[in-house]
Amino acid sequence: MSIDMSQFHQVFFEECFEGLEAMEAGLLNLNIDDIDPEVINTIFRGAHSIKGGSGTFGFNNVADFTHIMETLLDEMRDGRRQVTQIAINILLGSVDCLREMISSIQNEEEVDESRVAQHTADLDNELNGVAESTPPPSHKVSAETIITEPSEVISDSSETSDTNEESGWKIAFCPYLDLLKTGNDPVRMFRELSELGELTSLANIQDVPSLFEMDPEECNISWDLKVMGDIPLDEIEEIFNWVEGDCELDIQPIAPKPVKKIAPPVSQAEPELDTEETIATQAKEPQQPTQPEIIVEQAEVSKDIEAIPKPPTTAPKEPNKKVQLDSDQSKLIVQVASSIRVDTSKIDALINMVGEVVITQSMLGLVGENFTMDKVDQLKKGLAQLERHTRDLQQSVMNVRMLPISFVFSRFPRLVHDISSKLGKKIELKLVGENTEIDKSVVELINDPLVHLIRNSLDHGIEMPANRIAAGKPETGTIELKAYHRGGHIVIEIIDDGHGMDKNKLIAKAVEKGLIDDSSVLTDKQAYELIFLPGFSTAEKLTDISGRGVGMDVVRRNIEALGGNIEISSELGHGTTIAIHLPLTLAILDGQSVAVGDETYIVPLVSIIESINITEKMLNKVAGKGETFRLRNQYIPIIRMHKIFNVQPSSKSKMGEGVIVVAEGQGVLCGLFVDDLLGQQQVVIKSLEANYRRVDGVSGATILGDGSVALILDVPGLVRFSNR
Amino acid sequence: MTTDTQANNNPIKQNQIEQFLTFQLAEEAYGVDILKVQEIRGWETVRVIPNTPSFIKGVLNLRGLVVPIVDLRERFSLEKSQYNHKTVVIVLCVKHLDSTFVMGIVADAVSDVLDIKVDDIKKAPNFGTKIDTRYMRGMYVHHKNMIMLLDVDRLLNPDEIESIDNLE
Structure with missing residues (x-):
């Protein structure tokens, strides 16, 4: 059993x-x-x-x-x-x-x-x-107090010390009718009892009504149980802890030389137990609807996760972003990745859509049989329907993976509570748009960057209460955490009303650290971008909350790994807003297909800034450093795709014929030189690693309309690869 | 080495019969454990993956799965040939560590499925074969023809492919 x-x-x-x-x-x-x-x-x-x-x-x-x-x-x-x-x-x-x-x-x-x-x-x-x-309140027989009063338990166990020598216990267990409704399962208790010692049980079924009158949710059986062995009373009581209050219980020690006259033949007792088991299972069934969620195993995700803890020896030489996640984070992923809780209504919608697709398919089947040209309209209609249903189906499946962002946000009130009391600041956290839904894999990976950003706002953004009052602001600072959808993206904003970022201070700091040289002229935006440079920290002294100067570059890298980007706007004296733009899902991306020789590649649309035509004359050749061209005050390095990927160049692979796709990856601009732009489409991301391994400059593969495979380019990876 | 451990140290397997799918490659017969074979397809054009060893012909869309295709002729440095209508791709499930990879190998033609007694599998000689004995399960003589039985898990191991890539 x-x-x-x-x-x-x-x-x-x-x-x-x-x-x-x-x-x-x-x-x-x-x-x-x-x-x-x-x-x-x-x-x-x-x-x-x-x-x-x-x-x-x-x-x-x-x-x-x-x-x-x-x-x-x-x-x-x-x-x-x-x-x-x-x-x-x-x-x-x-x-x-x-x-x-x-x-x-x-x-x-x-x-x-x-x-x-x-x-x-x-x-x-x-x-x-x-x-x-x-x-302590006076002794009560009620079971409730025994659970909750430790003093009671102690006194009980002191009693048992005398009776420990007993060779067994006789338990009269008479549950009330609604025992099963409380979720207690006598079978489980009996199993625990049988682990303590040899258990004989005699079920009393005289109160069981006939099958037709029986309510499966009621427990009509009572039991006489005997456990043999040196068992302390409290261990037995512990097993019954859960049902005390829901039953009559009488536990009596059996004398060292028990008369075994009551011991019922085991064969008789077992069938009763079985009866009880069926009742118990019946009783459980009606409970299921109260749990409106279904667990769906996610093999795909766990496969991805398996790749993470791999030691770097098996990882490609190129630093893999996933491997770089610190151990804490990978632990977090492992922790939540194996399954997903899905609202039943979403599953229902899915089943509904599948039904529609099946109906459309059989309709098309009918049209296809003995097809004549006059059925062409019907066929077109059917195909249009199929297209719509497929799109809806895709939407429904995607919905299954969607979780409200409150899964991430709900942890922050605690964080803010702890840190603000540690810092002696008064801070109120406002959560807006917690029900915005986002892909599960994004939810898992966005947590750490957000924690970091909020810590930063708490530590560097919001001023001490006294300073706030002096600046004419309310004593309590506000941090607003806001999530909303905008154009196929989800935007998460962290808005604080602290003192904002001082551009000059940022520049001075960066010069001092040798990150930029002191003659650089930076716009506000460029100045704010400085905080993403590795080794940059403006905190005057290190605290355990932030200021180790390793954070923001990691935050940015993690967000870009998710296919998103991060923006800062700030007003000195009034606060800072950090906006994170993320794709709704990691499974689909908007891509621009480009042709290189006979090959087709996909460039993620988010990383494309613009596409332009240039001539050979506009190129600047830098000795040993390849080619660049000038685009509005900036020199942009050119990556000739057919060279870097060893593709047979076509007639259009000449400067002037082809197109430069200006793309950005991790803050670095580059110009990808391709033969032609083919079109924009949503592509489903397939992993190359699943059956092969990581390839430099390629983030994955997808399947085009004609069934052929196209590779998705990884812009930051290409930049690194071309610099080698 | 491998052959030893697999054939001798496992007494249960001694009298067992295993099935092997045999195929032709540059006039030689090779065999793979049929339980590793997922399907056999005709050759079709694949998408080239940049900067990979030349024996990786590219990737194929196998009902939504992106599957790399290995040319065994190039892998074993045999004479190259043109792909024609007889060229087949044998899709295999490769076990590596705890995960399974799906990969395809290009063969000139598939021949037969043979029932082979595990006892009859002979240890591959350390020299004289065209391929490294590390990747071989052993040899089997069938109607006086020598069939080289491949150990797919070792041959198509992703780590192995990477190390070859680094050599090149």
Whole structure:
């Protein structure tokens, strides 16, 4: 009967992370002066279900730890304990600790016991500190208190120390009708019991109504259980912890020399258990609709992810962007990548569309049979319909991968809370457009850059309260995090009302660091761009929040790796706005097809600035450095595509005949010399690495309308490659 | 080396029969484990990938999958030939580390599927063969003809291809 529980682990982990997020949000929302009991309840429920799940899956350290948190929360919920800021901070710390424990388990790593112990001690201190001041409530038989009162459990276990010598326990377990509705499964409890010692169970089915009258959600069976072996009472009680309050329970020790007269033949007991099992499964089924989300495995993504932790030895010589992600980030990706939660309505829409496509296909089939020319109109109509349905289907499939950006945004209130209190600043975070949907893979990769940018705004942007008042601004600074769609892109803006960026200070800093020379004349925009240079940091002194000068260039690189770009605008004294433009999805991009000899390549439209015709005369040859041409005050290096890709040049591969595509990659401009521009189209990105390996200057492949393969150019990669 | 470990150290496999797909390449017969074969297609023009070793002919669209195509003649430095209507592409699933790669090999023609007893596979001699014995599962004599059985996982290993690329 044993079920492989590990198949449910992933779902459990996700639920845990969701629960933790809810707890964190709840804790941050708690206002000490005006406690909303519903918020505490939410936090409590989060802890409660994590404890339940981890117990079921045998992650006892998690269950034990959550138990202590739950105890503390329960006292707050009952009003037996004052909610203090200290307690909230301890709980927040515990939430972090718990999250780490769960991710360690998920990644099959060692749990950091010392950290857990430290947080356990913190929680214990907090708990016991009150236990002294308020006398523990009088002994209650109610099961509820046994779960939540540690003092109770301790006293119980001290009792059991005498009875430990007993050779077994007799348990009368009589669940109330609605036990199954609470999500408890007696079979699971029996399995746990049988792990403690030899279990014999006798089911009492006299109350079970006939099959027609039976309500599958009700539990009509009671049990007489016997567990043999040296088992402490509290271990047995722990198993029944979850159902206490939902059942009548009587646990009696069996004398060392038990009379085995009640022991029922096992063969008799087993079928009863089976009956009960079917009831339990029946009972579970009606619960499913309450969980409106479906887990879809994502083989594709995990394949990509596998490539990340590969040691650099197998990676190509050219630094692979993915490999460069620091270990923390790759861990984060591994953590969330294996599955996706999708709203059922999206799946329904998908199924609906597939149905439409099938209908259209069979209609076309009918037209195709005994085709005559007078059916041509019908055929055209059918094809038009098919086209529309295919497009809708594509849209629906894409929608499955879309997640609201609140998945990323929801972490920031905590970040702002922690950092602003550390810095002694008063900061309010406004979230706008949290429901804007964005591709899951983008969601995963955008988190770290955003964290960095927000930290920067907090640390460098917003002034200290005193300075703000002096500048005539409200004491509390505002950071607005805003997401919205604009023309097939998603825009994320981080707007602060701090002191803005000082162009002259930026230039002075860059000169001092030797990043630019002091005669350079820069526009405002160019000056702001300086902060993306590696090794640039304007913070007067390093703090642990920001200012190590390694951040912004990485931020920009990560965003460009996603096919996006980042822009800064700032007004001295009034604040800074950082706008990130991202493609809606990583699976499709807008591309410009270009011809080089007999080959067709795709240049991502986002990186193209303009396309121009130039003649041989306009070229400047730089000795040993190739060719450049002058485009409005800038010298742009030319990359002759047929040379760099060893393609047989055609008659148009001469300067003057062909076209220069001016493209930008990581802030560097280059002119790609191609034979011709062919047309713009949306292309589906296929990975070359999936079956082959990375190729310099190529970011992937796609399939053209005629079924042939075209390679997608990677502009920054081309620049690096041509410089070699 | 490989042949040793595979043929001798695995007693269960001793009397097993394995099926091999045999094909012609420059007048020689070669064989690959049929379980590695995904499909056989006629030759069609492929898209050239820039700056790759010459034996990588390019990539092919296989129902939405981008699949690299390896010319075994060039890979083994055999005499080159023109592709014609008999030229086939054998699409293979290559296992490397924990992942599976789909790759195609170009062959002059496919011949037959043979049932071969694992016992009858002979160790490849260390010299005298046209290809490196590292990439061979072993040799098999069929009607007095020598068939070279290839170890696909080693031959088409992406790391291997890269190291050859670096040599060039």
